Amino acid sequence: MSPKLLRSIGAIAIALAAAAATAQDASKATDYRLAPGDSIRVQVYQNPDLSVDARVSESGVVNYPLIGPVQIGGLSITEAERAIAQALQKGNILKQPQVNINLVQQRGNNVAVLGQVQKPGRFNLETTNMRVSEMLAAAGGITTTADEVATITGTRNGQPFRKQVDIPALLSGKSGDDLVLSPGDTVYVEKAPTFYIYGEAQRPGNYRVERNMTVMQAIAAGGGITARGSQNRVRITRTNPDGKTVEISPRLTDVVQPGDVLFVRESIF
Incomplete structure (x- = not known):
């Protein structure tokens, strides 16, 4: 094989590696928040025994070898890497662990809309700033028996989140409570009293x-x-x-x- 061809192959390999690194950085730059149902692959540099495929539970937890449950629901991938690294350090497993997380399958990028709506079910978050009023519209609107309050539950920064919002105010566009929804949230509209x-x-x-x-x-x-x-x-x-x-x-x-x-x-x- 000629030196010129070798140089060309080397250049291609470097370009592919750079593209892969750029793509990985871009995926983390989107700041995707891990949600229940997401499948992830956790890898620890130079410690293949600590690599694991896991699924984020409904409570936002993954069970990790030697350190047990780690709360990562609602965290970005970078924040989740840091949380697992800190757990490994705290458990005296590794002194300076380098943790990398890849999102294998995204299951949590949807919101459940339940209760007194025309079309209850799960709906994809089409944008990163989709609000409660838009999600109620996606579910066909509320029924005639719906209460005037919707309850939003989910996780924010790894902590349980719950808030009630006034539906008439939402639909009139005059409410400051038209929240931006996060993956895994549930919007529940109760039956009116x-x-x-x-x-x-x-x-x-x-x-x-x-x-x-x-x-x-x-x-x-x-x-x-x-x-x-x-x-x-x-x-x-x-x-x-x-x-x-x-x-x-x-x-x-x-x-x-x-x-x-x-x-x-x-x-x-």
Whole structure:
């Protein structure tokens, strides 16, 4: 083989190595945050016995030989490398470990949208700054039985994260709580609280409790009072926080509470 050809092969090899290094650096520069379900390969320089393929658990943990569980969920790949290296040092396994992590399979780059939405399921994060309102839209929006609050759970900086956000404010674009979602987050929309109305109501039944709903508004939701009923003879059966059931005679301006049962009595005249 001629020296010229050898030099060409050498140049190609150097270029390929440089490209591989650049690609690896670029993958870490994206600052991808590890999430439950991700598969990773951990390698320790000059210590092949400590190399391991692992899957990030639902709690954001990987079990690593000799040092046990390491919390890496929510960390970038660089931060996860540092966390495992520190664990190896703390466990007196290696003095100066050089840890490298490669993302083998990305399973956590999605968000679960559950509860009272039109299309519950898992949805991919199409961008790195996808917000709660966009994810609710991807799920087809909320149902008519949805509560006005969505609960966001996940991990941030390796710690459990939970926050409730106001849906009407989100959809109006006036909320500062339209959070940027992270891989592995769950958006849960609960069923709206309800009350029940019966007796001399035009349409007895179960109805949604609107925000700051008064007794008068609850009666209107049930179609109003029949000709035989009296708005002055409304009774509410309510369960207190201590579990005791009480019956009260409310004012029409009193606020209805979730679980209230309204009984419209007949007029005495």
